[in-house]
Amino acid sequence: MRAYLFLICPVLLFLGGSYLLPFLGIMQLSFTDPEPGLGQYSHVLSDPLTLSAIWRTLRICVIVTAVSVAAAYIITLLWVRGRPLVRSLTELCIMIPFWISVLSRAFGWISMLSNRGLLNTWLKDLGLIETSLQMTRNEFAVIIGMSHYLIPFAVFPLATAMRNVDERVLTAADGMGASRLRIFWQVFLPMTASGIMGATLLVFVFSVGFFVTPALLGGGQSVLIAELIYLWIFQIPQWGMAAAMSVILMLAVGGILVLLMRRYGEMAK
Amino acid sequence: MKSEAIVVNTTQIEARSVGKKYGKFHALRDISLEIAEGEFLSLLGPSGSGKTTFLTLLGGYEDATSGKLFLEGHDMTGWTANQRGFGMVFQGYALFPHLTVAENIAFPLKVQKRSKAQIADRVAQMVEMVGLAGHENKKPKALSGGQQQRVALARALAYEPKVLLLDEPFSALDKNLRGQMQEELRRLHRELGTTFVFVTHDQEEALALSSRIAIFNHGELQQVGTPDEVYERPANRFTAEFLGDINILTLDGPAGIAGTAIHLPGNAAGLGHLAVRPEHMRLASEGDANQLPVRLRDKVYLGSKSRLLLETQGGEELMLYLDNGTGLAAPQTGAELRVAWDVQDSFAV
Numbered sequence: 069m070r071a072y073l074f075l076i077c078p079v080l081l082f083l084g085g086s087y088l089l090p091f092l093g094i095m096q097l098s099f100t101d102p103e104p105g106l107g108q109y110s111h112v113l114s115d116p117l118t119l120s121a122i123w124r125t126l127r128i129c130v131i132v133t134a135v136s137v138a139a140a141y142i143i144t145l146l147w148v149r150g151r152p153l154v155r156s157l158t159e160l161c162i163m164i165p166f167w168i169s170v171l172s173r174a175f176g177w178i179s180m181l182s183n184r185g186l187l188n189t190w191l192k193d194l195g196l197i198e199t200s201l202q203m204t205r206n207e208f209a210v211i212i213g214m215s216h217y218l219i220p221f222a223v224f225p226l227a228t229a230m231r232n233v234d235e236r237v238l239t240a241a242d243g244m245g246a247s248r249l250r251i252f253w254q255v256f257l258p259m260t261a262s263g264i265m266g267a268t269l270l271v272f273v274f275s276v277g278f279f280v281t282p283a284l285l286g287g288g289q290s291v292l293i294a295e296l297i298y299l300w301i302f303q304i305p306q307w308g309m310a311a312a313m314s315v316i317l318m319l320a321v322g323g324i325l326v327l328l329m330r331r332y333g334e335m336a337k
Numbered sequence: 338m339k340s341e342a343i344v345v346n347t348t349q350i351e352a353r354s355v356g357k358k359y360g361k362f363h364a365l366r367d368i369s370l371e372i373a374e375g376e377f378l379s380l381l382g383p384s385g386s387g388k389t390t391f392l393t394l395l396g397g398y399e400d401a402t403s404g405k406l407f408l409e410g411h412d413m414t415g416w417t418a419n420q421r422g423f424g425m426v427f428q429g430y431a432l433f434p435h436l437t438v439a440e441n442i443a444f445p446l447k448v449q450k451r452s453k454a455q456i457a458d459r460v461a462q463m464v465e466m467v468g469l470a471g472h473e474n475k476k477p478k479a480l481s482g483g484q485q486q487r488v489a490l491a492r493a494l495a496y497e498p499k500v501l502l503l504d505e506p507f508s509a510l511d512k513n514l515r516g517q518m519q520e521e522l523r524r525l526h527r528e529l530g531t532t533f534v535f536v537t538h539d540q541e542e543a544l545a546l547s548s549r550i551a552i553f554n555h556g557e558l559q560q561v562g563t564p565d566e567v568y569e570r571p572a573n574r575f576t577a578e579f580l581g582d583i584n585i586l587t588l589d590g591p592a593g594i595a596g597t598a599i600h601l602p603g604n605a606a607g608l609g610h611l612a613v614r615p616e617h618m619r620l621a622s623e624g625d626a627n628q629l630p631v632r633l634r635d636k637v638y639l640g641s642k643s644r645l646l647l648e649t650q651g652g653e654e655l656m657l658y659l660d661n662g663t664g665l666a667a668p669q670t671g672a673e674l675r676v677a678w679d680v681q682d683s684f685a686v
Contacts, residue, residue, distance in 0.1 A: 236431035239398060244445035244496075245419035254444075258435040 094311045101308030108312035125293040129275040135215045136271045140222035148230040174284040177213045205287030213285040222267035229263025265332045349374040355404035364390045365556045377533045379543040382553030388536045396502050397421045424493030424501040430485050432477040439473040442491045463491040483514045500532045574686040577612045584655045586611045599627045600680040608685035617682035618657040625677035633672045
C-alpha cells in the first residue's frame with residue numbers, strides 16, 4: 069500500500085504548483101505591498117467604501133442563496149416527484165442553462181430588464197406603467213442574474229436528498245391523517261434538510277466569488293468584492309490591497325464552510 | 338388461556354370478491370374473506386402471492402379494482418386510509434427519521450389535535466408498553482432493528498385503532514430477535530384485544546402467532562382456517578406443500594401406490610395424489626394396515642431424532658423422523674423397509 073503512495077505525487081505537485089504557491093504569493097503580497105506590515109488589512113477593514121462592498125456582497129449572497137435554494141427546491145420537487153411529462157420538461161429547463169455561457173445569460177437579462185427592454189416595453193404596452201422601471205444597474209438585477217445562474221447547481225444536492233426519501237414514510241403520515249401541508253412541512257422538508265444544507269453551501273460559496281454577472285447587471289452601481297479586487301489589480305493598481313481582500317474573502321468563505329459543515333454533521337447524526 | 342382462547346365472534350371486516358389489477362396483471366382475484374373482531378389473522382403466502390396487496394387494500398392505501406370492503410357492516414371501499422383509521426406497521430418500519438422516539442409516537446396524536454397533556458400521557462404509556470423506556474429522546478437511527486420495530490408498533494397503536502395491520506414486520510430481524518418480537522406481539526394482542534392482520538411469508542411464524550391463517554398464492558385465496566385446520570387438512574396441494582414438510586405419493590389405479598394396495602381417505606375420489614405429513618409416517622410394524630415397501634437412501638442424525646430419506650419402488654421420495662430414544666438400532670442405508678401410516682392422517686390432493 070505504502071509503496072504506491074508515490075503515485076499520487078503528480079497530483080500533489082500539480083496542486084502545490086498551481087494553487088498553493090500562487091496563494092503563498094498572494095499572502096506575501098498582502099503583507100508587503102506597498103509597505104511591510106498589516107497596513108493593507110487595516111485599510112481594507114476601515115475604508116468605508118470597501119466595507120460597504122463587503123456588506124453588500126454578504127447581503128446579496130445571502131439573498132441570492134435563499135432565492136436560489138427556494139426556487140431550486142420547487143423545481144427539484146417537480147423534477148423528482150412530478151408526472152412524467154412535467155419531469156422531462158423540468159429536466160430540460162435544468163439542463164439547458166448549463167449549455168449557455170454566463171456572458172450570454174447576463175446579456176439576456178439586460179435585454180429583458182433594461183429601460184427599453186422587453187419587460188418594460190410589455191408593461192408599457194399593457195398600460196400598467198407610464199415610465200420605465202429601473203430594473204438593471206442595481207442590486208435587483210444582480211440578484212436575478214446570479215440566482216438564475218446558480219439555481220441549477222442547487223438542484224442536484226436537493227434531488228439526491230429527495231430521491232432518498234422513503235415513500236413509505238410519506239404513506240404512513242398520510243395514513244395517519246396528516247394533511248398534505250403537514251406532511252410537507254413536518255415530514256418531507258425535514259427529511260430533505262441535508263440536501264438544503266448542501267445546496268446552500270454550494271450556492272453561497274459560488275456566489276461570493278461572482279464577477280461577470282454582477283459587473284454586467286450591476287453596471288458599476290453595486291460593486292461586489294470580486295469586482296473590487298479586479299479594480300485594484302487592473303484599474304488602480306494596488307496589488308497589496310487586492311491580495312489582502314482576497315485573503316479575507318478566502319478566510320470568510322472557509323469559516324462559513326466549516327460552520328455549516330459542522331452543523332450539517334450534527335444533523336446527519 | 339392465550340390468544341387461542343379468544344372467541345371468534347362478530348365479523349368486523351368483510352371482503353367481498355375483492356380484486357386488484359395493475360394494467361393487465363391480476364395481483365388479486367376474487368378474494369372473499371371475513372375477519373372477526375379481536376382475531377389474529379395471518380395472510381400467508383410466497384412473495385408475489387398478493388398478500389401484501391390485500392393488506393394495502395384493507396388499509397385503504399390502494400383502491401380495489403373490483404369487489405367491496407365492509408367495516409362493521411358499512412361499505413368502506415372508497416374510504417381513505419385515514420377514514421378507516423387502522424394502525425399500520427410498514428415493512429421497513431417507515432419511522433420519521435428526523436423525529437425522536439417520543440415524537441414519532443406523538444405524530445398521529447398531534448394530527449388528531451389531542452391536548453398536549455393527553456399526548457404526553459399516551460406517549461409515556463406506549464413507550465412503557467413496548468419496553469422502550471429510557472429511549473424516548475433517541476432518533477430511529479440510534480436504535481437497533483428490534484427497537485425500531487417497537488417504535489413502529491407503538492406509533493401504530495398510539496391512537497387505539499380498531500385494527501392493526503402489519504406488513505412483514507419481522508422480516509429484517511435475526512432469528513432470536515424474531516422469536517422475542519413474536520412473543521411480544523402475542524402479548525400485545527392478548528392485552529389489547531385489537532384485531533391484528535399480519536402479513537408474513539414465514540409458515541412457522543403464521544402457525545405460531547395466528548388464530549386464523551389465510552393462505553394466498555398467485556393472487557388467489559387458497560384456504561382460510563385455524564393453524565391446525567390448514568396444517569392438518571390442507572384444501573389443496575399448494576397449501577399442503579407450503580405449510581411444512583409433506584410426503585406426496587402418486588396414486589396409480591383405484592387404490593394403490595406403485596403396485597401396493599393401500600387404504601385411501603374419504604376425499605380421494607378423482608384426485609391423483611396422497612399426502613402424509615412426515616410426523617404421521619412411521620416404520621411399519623406387524624398389524625399396520627397401510628404398508629408401503631421402501632428403500633432407505635440416506636439418514637441424517639439430528640440429536641433426539643433422525644431424519645430418514647426413503648424411496649418408494651416407483652422412485653418417489655419420502656421422509657420421516659425416527660425417534661432416537663427408543664434404543665432400537667437405526668436401519669442402515671440401502672436397507673429395504675416398510676413404512677406405515679393411519680388412514681385418517683392421510684389426505685388426497
